[in-house]
Amino acid sequence: MRRFFFVARGVAWxxxxxxxxxxxxxLPSLIFPLFFLAAFAGGLSRIGDVPNFDYKPGYTAFQYxxxxxQSAAFGGVFTGxxxxxDFDSGFARRLLLTAPRRSGIIAGYALGALVxxxxxxxxxxIAALIAxxxxxxxxxxxxxxxxxxxxxxxxxxxxxxxxxxxxxxEQAGALIQMxxxxxxxxxxxxxxxxxxxxxxxxxxxxxxxxxxxxAARGLLAGSPVKVLLAFGLLVAGTAVFxxxxxxxxxxxxxxx
Amino acid sequence: MSSSAGAQPAxxxxxxxxxxxxxxxxxxxxGSGLRLAEPxxxxxxxxxxRRSVMRTFRQRxxxxxxxxxxxxxxxxxxxxxxxxxxxHGFPDVSYRDFALAVPFIQGALxxxxxxxxxxxxDIQSGFFDRLxxxxxxxxxxxxxxxxxxxxxxxxxxxxxxxVGIATGVGIASGFGGALVLxxxxxxxxxxxxxxxxxIALRLGTGxxxxxxxxxxxxxxFLSSSSLPRNLIKTDWFKEVATYNPVSYLxxxxxxxxxxxxxxxxxxxxxxxxxxxxxxxxxxxxxxxxNRLVRT
Numbered sequence: 006m007r008r009f010f011f012v013a014r015g016v017a018w019x020x021x022x023x024x025x026x027x028x029x030x031x032l033p034s035l036i037f038p039l040f041f042l043a044a045f046a047g048g049l050s051r052i053g054d055v056p057n058f059d060y061k062p063g064y065t066a067f068q069y070x071x072x073x074x075q076s077a078a079f080g081g082v083f084t085g086x087x088x089x090x091d092f093d094s095g096f097a098r099r100l101l102l103t104a105p106r107r108s109g110i111i112a113g114y115a116l117g118a119l120v121x122x123x124x125x126x127x128x129x130x131i132a133a134l135i136a137x138x139x140x141x142x143x144x145x146x147x148x149x150x151x152x153x154x155x156x157x158x159x160x161x162x163x164x165x166x167x168x169x170x171x172x173x174x175e176q177a178g179a180l181i182q183m184x185x186x187x188x189x190x191x192x193x194x195x196x197x198x199x200x201x202x203x204x205x206x207x208x209x210x211x212x213x214x215x216x217x218x219x220a221a222r223g224l225l226a227g228s229p230v231k232v233l234l235a236f237g238l239l240v241a242g243t244a245v246f247x248x249x250x251x252x253x254x255x256x257x258x259x260x261x
Numbered sequence: 262m263s264s265s266a267g268a269q270p271a272x273x274x275x276x277x278x279x280x281x282x283x284x285x286x287x288x289x290x291x292g293s294g295l296r297l298a299e300p301x302x303x304x305x306x307x308x309x310x311r312r313s314v315m316r317t318f319r320q321r322x323x324x325x326x327x328x329x330x331x332x333x334x335x336x337x338x339x340x341x342x343x344x345x346x347x348x349h350g351f352p353d354v355s356y357r358d359f360a361l362a363v364p365f366i367q368g369a370l371x372x373x374x375x376x377x378x379x380x381x382x383d384i385q386s387g388f389f390d391r392l393x394x395x396x397x398x399x400x401x402x403x404x405x406x407x408x409x410x411x412x413x414x415x416x417x418x419x420x421x422x423x424v425g426i427a428t429g430v431g432i433a434s435g436f437g438g439a440l441v442l443x444x445x446x447x448x449x450x451x452x453x454x455x456x457x458x459x460i461a462l463r464l465g466t467g468x469x470x471x472x473x474x475x476x477x478x479x480x481x482f483l484s485s486s487s488l489p490r491n492l493i494k495t496d497w498f499k500e501v502a503t504y505n506p507v508s509y510l511x512x513x514x515x516x517x518x519x520x521x522x523x524x525x526x527x528x529x530x531x532x533x534x535x536x537x538x539x540x541x542x543x544x545x546x547x548x549x550x551n552r553l554v555r556t
Contacts, residue, residue, distance in 0.1 A: 033475055040475075044482035047498040051488060055347045179326055190337045196344045205340035 008106040016100070016113025020087060021120045034083050034121060038076035038129045042068060045195070046136060052195055060197065062139040062226050069133040070221040071194050073150065074214075076129055077157040078185050080122030084114050085165020085181040092173035092257070101258060111166055111250045118162035119155060126154060141227035149224045149232060153217050156239030161185055163246035170253030173260065192218045213238045299396050309397070309405020316379065317409035327371030328417050331364035332424055338363075339428075342487065350492055354519045361425040362515035363486045365442075366507060368417040369450040370477045376410035377457025377470035384465045389552070399549040403542070407454050414450030418443050430518065438517040441527070445517075448534040449510050453477075455541030462548035484508040506533045 024030045046068040053064030060067045091097035104110055134140075142150070165181045172180070192214040193201055201209055209215050220235035300308070317324065339357035346356055383389045383406075392402060422439060426432070432439045456477075460470050483498070484507040493499040502508050513530015516523035 029472065037475060040479050040482055043498070044479075044487075047495040048482070048487055048493060048502070049342075049345075050498075051348055051492050051494040052342070052345060054494075055344045058344075183330075187333060187337075190334075190341070193341070195342050200344045201341065202343060203340050205337065 009109040009112065012104045012106050012109025013112035013116055016110050017116035017120065020084065020114060020117025023087065024121050034080060035125055035128055037079065038072050038125060039132055041075065042072045042129055042132060045072065049195060055196065055200065057200060058196060060222065060226065062141050065133060065136050065138045066140065066225050067222060069138050070225050071218060072129055073126060073154055074157050074217055074221055075189050076125045077122050077154040078161040078189060080125060080158050081118050081161025082165050082182045082185050083121070084118035084162050085169045086178055088114055088166055088169035089173070089175045089177050092169065093175050097257070107254060107258065108251065111254055114166055115159060115162045119158055122158045140225060142224050143227065146224040146227060146229060150221050153221050153235060153239070156236065156243065157217060160239060160242040160246055163243065163250045167246065167249035167253035170250065170257045173257060188212060188214050213242065302398060302401055305397050305401035306405045309402055310408025313379065313406055313409030314412045317413055324413065327368055327375065327413070328420060331367035331421065334367065335360055335364045345488060348492055352489065352519055357428060358430050358519050359515065361430050361518055362511045363481065364421045365418060365446040365514050366449065366481055366511055368421060369414065369446070369453040370474070370481065372410045372414050372450045373453035373457035373477060374470060374474050375413065376407055376454040377461040378467045379409065380406050380458050380461040381465060381467040381470050384461065385467065393553050399553050400546060403458060403545055403549050407451065407458060410454035411447065411451055414447045418446040432517065433519055433521040434517045438522065442514055442517045445513055445530055445534060448531070448538060452534055452537030452541055455538055455545050459541050459545040459548055462545055462552055480505060480507045484511055486511055506537070509533045
């Protein structure tokens with residue numbers, strides 16, 4: 006176990022250090038969510054005037070919940086890019102040779118993704134508060150939102166880690182991010198689920214990201230909904246994608 | 262690797278013409294001296310354009326992603342934002358009709374990145390340096406390099422239009438309007454491709470070109486892409502959207518779909534698209550000269 010933590014800590018430190026030392030890596034993960042927040046909360050705020058749109062904290066808070074979870078998911082995706090880059094540069098192969106406990110590599114990348122995302126989460130929260138976001142949830146409910154973000158970040162990081170380790174090339178970038186992007190945008194991003202109609206309503210109803218999004222919005226508004234379901238789905242997702250990432254690692258080990 | 266391979270048939274063609282000219286001159290008599298028949302500007306552009314088009318079609322991933330991604334966003338946003346129709350003052354059309362203009366612009370941004378990345382790859386691989394040793398003119402090189410981008414723009418504009426019509430979008434300006442829409446979207450893509458080429462020529466690396474993509478993408482978000490400008494509630498956003506030329510490019514295309522023939526929107530759309538093309542190509546031409554001098 007000591008060797009596992011030793012590897013995980015080393016990989017996580019490197020991942021965070023690389024991101025902080027290289028603006029080209031850090032800035033997109035910070036700037037993208039900010040632009041989404043500006044574009045959605047600013048440009049679409051009139052959507053909050055649509056009849057039956059009854060989210061009390063307002064449209065900025067409504068969109069903040071989405072951007073918060075989206076940034077968490079993309080924090081994981083960006084880590085997938087870093088893993089793919091490590092394989093392209095040959096670093097990951099040397100890491101596989103030297104790590105005394107290889108499963109620690111996955112944990113290290115996931116931990117690095119979490120630390121990097123927490124920085125992004127702080128920035129977008131400050132930006133949303135400056136933009137006048139109204140927060141009705143209490144302290145425990147806000148901790149719940151952070152928990153949802155951590156879960157989302159972990160699931161996405163494990164997914165991205167698996168893909169990157171299976172394909173071992175930066176060209177896997179589109180495959181890493183597209184499914185995450187699509188799943189997130191097939192949730193009720195712009196209006197509550199009840200205001201969606203047609204095929205998007207049917208898809209959003211069964212989309213696991215919808216539960217996390219509705220739970221986050223409910224916690225932010227101080228009236229929790231679907232919290233247990235959301236955490237349950239995130240735990241299940243973590244379990245499934247842990248296996249996926251472990252198999253990706255095994256594939257990379259076999260490839261040598 | 263692929264760039265060099267892709268170059269061979271095209272350059273062989275160009276070289277063939279030059280070689281024929283050379284042979285012709287040679288048969289005239291050794292005493293009269295050798296005169297190398299330089300291919301015309303058109304032949305030079307055609308040779309480089311052919312290579313650019315071939316290379317684009319050989320990299321299917323470069324075709325599929327730019328084509329599919331805007332369509333996915335169109336499908337999602339066209340349905341997810343349909344509640345926007347209930348906003349007082351929203352045009353009396355479905356949100357899908359309203360949103361169809363956006364994929365054309367997003368597609369143009371992808372064209373910019375792929376055109377710039379291709380050119381940067383040629384610079385990085387040294388292919389550009391080798392071309393610079395030939396009598397090829399800089400303007401022909403630039404125009405030819407953008408040939409692939411224009412072909413992609415034609416294909417994707419046609420696909421977006423057909424997908425829109427297939428999903429029930431009506432073109433208010435009719436068949437003639439659809440043709441004008443295609444012309445405008447190709448001109449916009451050409452302008453953005455010029456921007457991609459300019460970035461590549463100035464910075465010389467594919468990473469730098471791709472690093473500009475988020476910035477370009479943001480210009481679409483900070484425009485009237487999701488709502489008409491008069492319905493944007495947040496003042497600073499409305500201000501930014503008003504000063505953002507992308508708003509007028511979108512509104513030019515959108516007018517043909519939802520309004521019919523709107524002279525002002527079309528004049529602004531074509532005006533900004535033309536200005537973008539002229540500006541980016543002028544600066545790219547100057548950057549090309551600098552790069553050829555350095556070579």
